[in-house]
Amino acid sequence: MPKNFFICFLLICMNGFGQTFTPTEIHADLAFLKERIEEIHPNPYKFIEQNHFQQIYDSLYRVEKSLTVKQTFTHFLNLTRAIQCGHSSILVDERLIRPNNVNPKFLPMDVAIFDNKVYVSRNLSENNLLIKGTEIIEIEEIPIGKLIKNLSKYTFQNGDGKNSDVELYYLQRNFRRLLYLFFDEQDELNLKVKINKEVKNVRVKTQPLAYLREMEAERNPIRNAEFYKNIYLSELNAKTDILRIRSFDGNEFENGNFRTEILNIFKKIAQKQTKNLIIDVRNNAGGGLDYADEVLKYLLNKPYQKYQISSSSTIREKKKSFTASRFYEPSNSYLFAGNVYVLVNEGTFSTAVYLAAHLKNQQIGTLIGTTCGGAADGSSAGEFTSFTLPNTKFTVNLPLLKINYNTTTELQLIPKYEVHQSYSDFMRGEDTVLDFTKSLIEK
Numbered sequence: 071m072p073k074n075f076f077i078c079f080l081l082i083c084m085n086g087f088g089q090t091f092t093p094t095e096i097h098a099d100l101a102f103l104k105e106r107i108e109e110i111h112p113n114p115y116k117f118i119e120q121n122h123f124q125q126i127y128d129s130l131y132r133v134e135k136s137l138t139v140k141q142t143f144t145h146f147l148n149l150t151r152a153i154q155c156g157h158s159s160i161l162v163d164e165r166l167i168r169p170n171n172v173n174p175k176f177l178p179m180d181v182a183i184f185d186n187k188v189y190v191s192r193n194l195s196e197n198n199l200l201i202k203g204t205e206i207i208e209i210e211e212i213p214i215g216k217l218i219k220n221l222s223k224y225t226f227q228n229g230d231g232k233n234s235d236v237e238l239y240y241l242q243r244n245f246r247r248l249l250y251l252f253f254d255e256q257d258e259l260n261l262k263v264k265i266n267k268e269v270k271n272v273r274v275k276t277q278p279l280a281y282l283r284e285m286e287a288e289r290n291p292i293r294n295a296e297f298y299k300n301i302y303l304s305e306l307n308a309k310t311d312i313l314r315i316r317s318f319d320g321n322e323f324e325n326g327n328f329r330t331e332i333l334n335i336f337k338k339i340a341q342k343q344t345k346n347l348i349i350d351v352r353n354n355a356g357g358g359l360d361y362a363d364e365v366l367k368y369l370l371n372k373p374y375q376k377y378q379i380s381s382s383s384t385i386r387e388k389k390k391s392f393t394a395s396r397f398y399e400p401s402n403s404y405l406f407a408g409n410v411y412v413l414v415n416e417g418t419f420s421t422a423v424y425l426a427a428h429l430k431n432q433q434i435g436t437l438i439g440t441t442c443g444g445a446a447d448g449s450s451a452g453e454f455t456s457f458t459l460p461n462t463k464f465t466v467n468l469p470l471l472k473i474n475y476n477t478t479t480e481l482q483l484i485p486k487y488e489v490h491q492s493y494s495d496f497m498r499g500e501d502t503v504l505d506f507t508k509s510l511i512e513k
Contacts, residue, residue: 089165090136095461096145100131102459103149103466107158112380112472113450117154117231117481126152139165140251142462144223150466156229156419156444157451161465167250175276176246177259178285181206183242184493188214190263191496194285195274199265203497207269208262210253221248229419229443231481236443239416301328303335310346310511311339312504315365318357318421328361336368336404346511347406349425350413352439352503356420356451359473363398365425368406370432373397375476377424379452410435411507414485419444420451427477437485438510439503446483448474 091099104127107114115123130148137145143166150160168174178194190204209217221241225248229236241248253259258273277285302314313335339347349365359377366374376398412426412435423444429435452471459466487506495502 089139091139091142091462092136093133096133096137096142097131099459099461099464100127100146100149103146106457106466107150107153107468110455110468110470111153111155111158111450112470114153114155116445116450118152123152139462143464146459146462146464147224147226151225151228154228154231155450155469156227157449157454157467157469159226159467161467162226162247162251163463163465167247168255170279173278173280174250175255175257175278176282177249177274178277178282179246179274181242181245182496183218183238184496186215186218188218188245189493189496192286192290194277194282194289197272197274199270199272200263200274201265205264206261207264209249210260211262217252220252221245224248224251229416230445230449233416233441233443233482235440236416239443243417301331301335303338306346306348306508309344310348310508311342311344312348312350314350315354315422315425317354318359318361318425329364332364332368333404336401336406339406340404344406345408346411347408348411348413348504348507349429349435350504351418351422351426352413352415353417354419354422355417356422356424356444359421359424362421362425362428366428367398367401368404369410369429369434370400371405371407371434372432373399374428374432377448377476378474379471380474409511411510412437413503413507414439414442414483415503416440416443418442418483420449423449423483424475424477427475427483430483431477436487436510437483438487438489438507439485440488440490441485442483444483446475446478446480448472 127149130145133145143160143162146160150158164172178196179190179200180192180194182189182191188206190200190202190206193200193202193204206214208214212220218241222237225237225241225244227240227244229240249259256276258275261272261274263270263272300316300319302316304312304314306312363376374397410429412429414422414426414437418426418439419442423442423446426435426437426442427446430437450469450472452469452473454467454469456465456467458464487510489503489506491502495505
């Protein structure tokens with residue numbers, strides 16, 4: 071065997087391309103995965119009955135043929151997604167998408183989905199014909215409706231509980247990566263699109279992430295750097311401010327001191343004598359719960375019971391302070407007494423839901439938007455563990471702790487006013503939810 075061929079063969083085997091797993095290996099890993107979920111996860115049957123979970127497991131266990139790496143991934147994904155916990159996941163590894171330093175190539179555009187139709191949201195490709203609003207009818211001769219169903223099988227992110235809007239949210243958010251998983255890496259993709267009512271076939275070159283970032287910076291330059299901060303206060307008018315909180319992950323905040331930043335924001339709001347405050351936590355995936363408490367203490371006018379954390383009975387080590395019931399006191403200064411409006415959507419998850427749920431519970435804030443992606447009463451999160459399936463080597467992440475928000479017994483956090491972004495506003499670059507809120511304030 072020629073030396074170069076042998077080296078290439080080894081690289082292929084190492085990367086998992088062409089690798090398959092026998093029914094025996096899949097059965098063993100499925101049993102291992104089910105056992106670990108039931109042993110580790112603090113609340114695996116919150117959203118699914120145990121007998122239904124068993125039925126799903128039994129159907130997956132009946133596999134009688136060898137599966138490829140990709141087929142095995144989606145096979146196991148059916149089981150991890152069955153518990154409908156947004157903090158539980160099976161990881162996409164380098165056998166499915168190569169790491170960034172190997173430059174995997176993706177479809178160079180973002181998309182928006184309305185009524186099961188896919189439109190170009192931002193075009194980062196070399197083809198200038200694909201303007202915003204271009205409808206994508208087919209990709210690689212697969213009608214878009216059928217393709218969406220196929221891509222949903224690979225959706226590796228999800229929310230808490232069963233919510234088709236949340237599933238569509240993550241499909242749209244991860245569209246280019248899901249295409250990569252479905253088609254494998256391609257140098258080009260053939261698209262059938264509708265431009266100004268005319269149907270055309272176009273070839274689009276796929277591009278690495280570095281190219282996409284470069285094009286994003288070139289075509290969508292940052293006009294206001296403040297707007298892209300995790301915490302950002304802006305003025306809508308003399309009486310109304312907008313507080314956007316993109317994340318509650320303390321490691322991402324510029325000054326490293328969330329408490330000080332929030333204090334300065336509410337001090338500014340008090341000095342300005344703002345009458346209306348819009349808090350935007352759309353697409354906020356969460357973070358540390360204590361960060362949300364730092365915001366709530368300037369909004370809630372009476373003490374409230376904080377979250378409680380407990381571990382699964384099968385986990386021996388338990389942090390004593392986690393089980394304590396604590397009350398959080400409102401701030402003595404800069405307490406906001408005006409009207410509060412909270413913007414939420416399918417991407418509002420974890421700590422962001424904790425914030426919104428406490429405001430709703432004390433009837434302080436009016437929730438506007440769409441049903442949140444995270445559960446309203448609590449989540450399984452806090453601390454996590456990872457393990458590798460013995461035969462197929464997929465890595466699974468599971469939460470260790472059960473968190474009670476002490477807000478409601480309802481599973482979903484539903485806004486008072488359900489408002490969806492419209493296609494017409496999308497095309498005009500307008501925010502339907504924010505515009506509705508402005509109208510509500512003016513009334």
